[in-house]
Amino acid sequence: MRRLVAVGTMVILATWPATGAEEKAKGEKGIPPEGISLVEGSVFEVYTPPPVSWNEAYPGEAPLQDPAHPEMPPVIPHGVQDFLPLELDANFCVGCHGIEEAEEGDPTPIPESHYVDNRNAPEKTKEEIVGSRYYCLSCHVAQSEAEPLVENEFDPVKAGPPSEKASEEIPWQLRMPLACFGHSGG
Numbered sequence: 001m002r003r004l005v006a007v008g009t010m011v012i013l014a015t016w017p018a019t020g021a022e023e024k025a026k027g028e029k030g031i032p033p034e035g036i037s038l039v040e041g042s043v044f045e046v047y048t049p050p051p052v053s054w055n056e057a058y059p060g061e062a063p064l065q066d067p068a069h070p071e072m073p074p075v076i077p078h079g080v081q082d083f084l085p086l087e088l089d090a091n092f093c094v095g096c097h098g099i100e101e102a103e104e105g106d107p108t109p110i111p112e113s114h115y116v117d118n119r120n121a122p123e124k125t126k127e128e129i130v131g132s133r134y135y136c137l138s139c140h141v142a143q144s145e146a147e148p149l150v151e152n153e154f155d156p157v158k159a160g161p162p163s164e165k166a167s168e169e170i171p172w173q174l175r176m177p178l179a180c181f182g183h184s185g186g
Helices: 004-017 021-027 092-097 164-168
Strands: 121-125
Touching: none
Parallel strands: none
Antiparallel strands: none
């Protein structure tokens, strides 16, 4: 039986060019370089993006934006330039947001989900932020005045809130953006 499968495979491979696949591939041109990129023009041209105006508000000055959908991490409502880089021994976000409860005018506390290692111990809440949640800018982005490269047709009203049934059926790993998982260290 093995010999029959091996001989059959060799015959198929030996006759493959005779099936016309080669001629068909020569006749197709594929996607032109102008149709591949999110910006107009060829992918071989050097693109200069328009200038971006970053939010320079101080913490507490700007209002919080509502997320586009319930599972979306909140957008940072203040400038972040003065708080970078985020390092293992110096995370200014945790310095302000690492509070138990917020009173009027206080920063938003870090949610309990950031103290749970969903990969290694999803049933246990730790005392410190888990490693995959420590670098805030993996999920949270600063506000900016930038023109979108592509039109966004997402309508949160049409999408609606997630149902309890959907939350039970869809694992958390599929409900969150992949970048929000950070590195594998917990």
